[in-house]
Amino acid sequence: MSVVALDRIAVRVPGRAVAVQLARREGLRMVRHPILWVGTLLSLALFGLLTWRSAPVLHRDDVNVAGALLPFAAATLIVANLAASRSARNGTDELYDTAPASRALRTLSQLLALAFPVGASLMVAGVMFVYMFLDAPVGTARFAELAAGPVSVALLGAAGVAVGKWKPHAALGPMTVVVITALEILLIQPVIELAGTNAEVTQRIPWFALWVPLSLTSEVPSEIVIRPGGWHLLYLIGLAVVVAAVGLARDSYRARLVPLVVAGAAGAVLGSIGQLTPASPTQRAALASLMVNPEHHQVCEERLGVTYCAYPAYAPWIDRWAAPIEGALARIPPESRPQGLVVRQRLGSYFEGPVDIPHSAIRQFERDHRRVTRLGAPTPTFWTGMSWGRGETEGEYEFGLALWVAMEAVELPSNRRELVLTDAEAEVVREEMLQALPAKQRVRAEKGLRRGHSYYCTTLGQARGLAALWIAAQATPETRGTVRRVASDTPYGVNLYEHERQRFAYYGGSFMPLYPLAPPPMWDRVQFADTEFHYAASLLARPDNEVAAVFAQRWGDVLQPTTSTAHILDDLALAPHPTIEEQVAALPDDVKVEQGTLRGGTTISDSIPCF
Amino acid sequence: MSNVTVERVVKRFGSTRALNGVSVEAGSGITGLLGPNGAGKTTLLRILATVMAPTAGEVAILGRNPASPRDRLEIRRRLGYMPQEPGFHRNFTAFEFVDYVAILKEMTNRRARHAEVKRVMHSVGLRDVEDRRIKALSGGMRRRVALAQALLGAPELLILDEPTAGLDPKQRLRFRETMSHLGEDRSILLSTHQTEDVAALCPRVIVMNHGTALFSGTPSELADVARGSVWLSAERAAEAHLSYRTGEGRYRNIGPAPANAELVDPTVEDGYLVLLGDEAIVEAA
Numbered sequence: 088m089s090v091v092a093l094d095r096i097a098v099r100v101p102g103r104a105v106a107v108q109l110a111r112r113e114g115l116r117m118v119r120h121p122i123l124w125v126g127t128l129l130s131l132a133l134f135g136l137l138t139w140r141s142a143p144v145l146h147r148d149d150v151n152v153a154g155a156l157l158p159f160a161a162a163t164l165i166v167a168n169l170a171a172s173r174s175a176r177n178g179t180d181e182l183y184d185t186a187p188a189s190r191a192l193r194t195l196s197q198l199l200a201l202a203f204p205v206g207a208s209l210m211v212a213g214v215m216f217v218y219m220f221l222d223a224p225v226g227t228a229r230f231a232e233l234a235a236g237p238v239s240v241a242l243l244g245a246a247g248v249a250v251g252k253w254k255p256h257a258a259l260g261p262m263t264v265v266v267i268t269a270l271e272i273l274l275i276q277p278v279i280e281l282a283g284t285n286a287e288v289t290q291r292i293p294w295f296a297l298w299v300p301l302s303l304t305s306e307v308p309s310e311i312v313i314r315p316g317g318w319h320l321l322y323l324i325g326l327a328v329v330v331a332a333v334g335l336a337r338d339s340y341r342a343r344l345v346p347l348v349v350a351g352a353a354g355a356v357l358g359s360i361g362q363l364t365p366a367s368p369t370q371r372a373a374l375a376s377l378m379v380n381p382e383h384h385q386v387c388e389e390r391l392g393v394t395y396c397a398y399p400a401y402a403p404w405i406d407r408w409a410a411p412i413e414g415a416l417a418r419i420p421p422e423s424r425p426q427g428l429v430v431r432q433r434l435g436s437y438f439e440g441p442v443d444i445p446h447s448a449i450r451q452f453e454r455d456h457r458r459v460t461r462l463g464a465p466t467p468t469f470w471t472g473m474s475w476g477r478g479e480t481e482g483e484y485e486f487g488l489a490l491w492v493a494m495e496a497v498e499l500p501s502n503r504r505e506l507v508l509t510d511a512e513a514e515v516v517r518e519e520m521l522q523a524l525p526a527k528q529r530v531r532a533e534k535g536l537r538r539g540h541s542y543y544c545t546t547l548g549q550a551r552g553l554a555a556l557w558i559a560a561q562a563t564p565e566t567r568g569t570v571r572r573v574a575s576d577t578p579y580g581v582n583l584y585e586h587e588r589q590r591f592a593y594y595g596g597s598f599m600p601l602y603p604l605a606p607p608p609m610w611d612r613v614q615f616a617d618t619e620f621h622y623a624a625s626l627l628a629r630p631d632n633e634v635a636a637v638f639a640q641r642w643g644d645v646l647q648p649t650t651s652t653a654h655i656l657d658d659l660a661l662a663p664h665p666t667i668e669e670q671v672a673a674l675p676d677d678v679k680v681e682q683g684t685l686r687g688g689t690t691i692s693d694s695i696p697c698f
Numbered sequence: 699m700s701n702v703t704v705e706r707v708v709k710r711f712g713s714t715r716a717l718n719g720v721s722v723e724a725g726s727g728i729t730g731l732l733g734p735n736g737a738g739k740t741t742l743l744r745i746l747a748t749v750m751a752p753t754a755g756e757v758a759i760l761g762r763n764p765a766s767p768r769d770r771l772e773i774r775r776r777l778g779y780m781p782q783e784p785g786f787h788r789n790f791t792a793f794e795f796v797d798y799v800a801i802l803k804e805m806t807n808r809r810a811r812h813a814e815v816k817r818v819m820h821s822v823g824l825r826d827v828e829d830r831r832i833k834a835l836s837g838g839m840r841r842r843v844a845l846a847q848a849l850l851g852a853p854e855l856l857i858l859d860e861p862t863a864g865l866d867p868k869q870r871l872r873f874r875e876t877m878s879h880l881g882e883d884r885s886i887l888l889s890t891h892q893t894e895d896v897a898a899l900c901p902r903v904i905v906m907n908h909g910t911a912l913f914s915g916t917p918s919e920l921a922d923v924a925r926g927s928v929w930l931s932a933e934r935a936a937e938a939h940l941s942y943r944t945g946e947g948r949y950r951n952i953g954p955a956p957a958n959a960e961l962v963d964p965t966v967e968d969g970y971l972v973l974l975g976d977e978a979i980v981e982a983a
Contacts, residue, residue, distance in 0.1 A: 108801045108806050177786060179784070181781050182780075182844075185748055185774055186803050187775050187804050
């Protein structure tokens with residue numbers, strides 16, 4: 088090599104240039120480390136787990152993005168720790184100490200190198216956003232919530248460097264991750280334990296954790312939680328600066344670090360104070376209004392006689408709600424199409440977690456909730472929540488809306504009050520409808536009648552139950568897929584299973600569990616039967632126009648509660664299902680039949696027929 | 699002019715005195731440092747490499763005082779050091795490791811740095827294995843990696859602690875060739891147990907024992923220490939301090955003249971053995 092070239096190499100450079108070069112080298116090694124790739128996969132998997140069943144809501148999922156980056160942050164801690172402790176573990180400190188770059192400069196470069204994993208975490212977050220944008224997200228992501236993720240990566244990376252410098256041992260990185268995980272779990276415990284207490288300062292203890300979920304136990308809409316995201320971000324940045332200074336303090340002139348420590352501590356303390364400060368009465372009143380008086384805040388739109396009302400951020404979901412409703416309405420004879428339907432969005436009634444709604448508002452909301460679900464709203468209203476399904480789950484949500492429209496069309500009860508019988512009605516039920524039921528079930532249903540009311544009614548054996556289910560099933564491609572999947576997962580009639588080399592047969596009963604297919608308010612009034620559900624699933628194989636023509640032709644009969652399913656099977660070209668007795672008789676001799684199977688099922692129900 | 703001056707240097711580790719008032723000088727060219735285990739060679743080299751400070755005494759390296767932070771930094775900029783037991787990052791490739799050290803040596807121009815890394819890798823015969831991970835290299839290859847990093851930036855002062863340990867004969871000859879070129883225009887201080895290396899390479903040799911310098915001079919002066927004490931005989935001489943059978947079948951005796959023996963010219967090894975007396979002879983045996 089020429090003297091000139093050597094001179095160029097040996098040119099005096101400031102420490103900053105060396106630190107940048109070293110940081111680049113260390114950073115590239117960090118992001119190539121297999122542990123970081125494992126962290127990346129875990130983060131993406133966690134994000135998928137948190138969101139794959141829900142249509143994206145940016146001002147909710149921004150919290151999930153930050154939370155899902157925690158495995159990535161933990162992996163960063165481990166690789167940063169390995170990098171920082173490497174020279175001590177590998178015995179190269181003696182050699183490195185004879186180079187112009189000091190130990191302090193090496194530590195600084197390892198801290199600067201964290202820009203690489205932080206950058207990589209932004210890319211991971213970007214992948215999460217791409218996943219969300221594939222399904223038309225609503226709302227707006229909040230910077231402070233999102234930034235908490237990459238800042239946590241920087242904070243844990245700095246912790247890895249600090250531990251590696253003070254106690255250079257390869258096992259200490261993973262051990263630190265365990266300790267931080269335990270602390271995180273311990274700190275967010277109050278999210279569960281203070282559920283619904285509306286405690287103020289204590290309710291905010293979780294904010295000392297790295298990440299605070301909206302809720303650990305249920306889907307709390309982010310609209311009813313005031314999150315001190317900005318203060319929390321300041322707290323995390325302050326902590327990161329202090330922890331970085333601790334790492335630097337190992338080999339630096341400590342007096343020089345004082346301003347850094349003071350600045351970091353000031354940020355952490357200021358952030359702590361901010362995040363412990365309860366929401367103001369004005370903020371809480373605004374939330375209460377959002378919940379109790381949704382009509383003051385929502386935007387409404389009318390389509391084909393149906394009114395849809397949504398909070399402004401969710402307005403794009405009106406298209407999603409309308410699709411199954413319009414698909415169902417299209418198969419209902421025009422004269423029977425229900426009028427004045429309203430689909431209104433409503434904040435959930437689950438208040439676990441750090442919600443900031445005043446008690447009085449919650450009580451009022453619950454009173455309203457009881458009124459509209461038990462006694463019926465002034466107009467047929469479907470209360471939809473703050474979430475919507477994604478993928479397979481979207482079919483379930485759509486089916487719920489379509490079934491609601493279909494139930495209104497075939498005049499099934501829309502609230503519990505309608506299940507209270509007059510004597511005359513009870514007589515009709517007893518004489519005309521119960522006779523169609525199997526003997527054991529008839530006895531049970533009569534017990535329900537004697538009480539004069541029931542919590543549930545069943546469409547077992549009723550043609551209108553089949554009509555409602557088919558109208559809902561065919562509404563969209565997603566509802567069709569959902570009904571086919573449920574029918575396949577829950578075969579009709581007697582089921583076989585094996586236990587300790589013995590084969591058993593059992594029949595669970597006629598009740599077709601449609602939850603979560605049918606969201607509230609349908610859970611507690613109409614029970615659909617397995618017979619009609621499987622007939623409806625079978626009808627999906629036939630041309631929709633043919634099936635719709637049959638129902639249209641017999642619509643008057645179909646609306647009658649006394650018209651049995653068996654009565655219209657021929658017209659629909661459906662073969663009757665074998666009875667339970669017939670299925671049991673056809674079983675091989677070695678199959679043991681479970682008790683209750685021949686008495687109409689093992690699940691006891693006191694439903695009366697819907698009338 | 700001396701590039702290295704050590705005066706009355708003492709280094710204590712607790713109650714142990716590793717260096718006990720040692721005073722030596724080294725100018726340009728190669729200076730060999732000989733001595734038994736525990737003589738203080740490594741401690742002295744570590745002080746000269748600015749890894750540690752002496753407990754007492756004066757040290758000047760390249761005309762600068764390593765006790766001063768500013769001078770120490772300047773010394774480090776002009777120094778190449780190969781420790782006795784260099785650590786390695788096993789998952790680095792040989793190139794990555796040397797390149798990492800090059801950054802620590804303030805070589806921030808990436809292209810020029812890579813050219814320099816390739817140059818030193820080539821000079822120690824490692825070009826073919828530069829992309830191999832260090833954990834896959836033999837012990838000899840790893841020592842050459844350690845030597846390569848010491849050569850980065852063509853330092854004015856090279857301090858090599860037992861650089862030939864673990865090298866096979868071919869590698870050792872290659873090393874001598876490299877050192878002889880480098881020694882033409884810089885100072886090299888190397889410690890070794892191999893007197894052949896000293897005889898072959900070093901115009902100047904220092905012998906240390908018990909933390910002091912026993913001898914400082916040329917290899918021939920060291921050999922002369924044993925002049926009149928080395929004899930060849932047909933039989934093992936009972937009174938000799940050390941007696942061993944040579945490849946020719948005769949006995950080489952160091953000590954008083956045995957009967958029927960032929961006085962021969964001493965080697966550097968003979969001088970070293972005589973200088974250290976029984977201690978060195980026990981070690982050699």
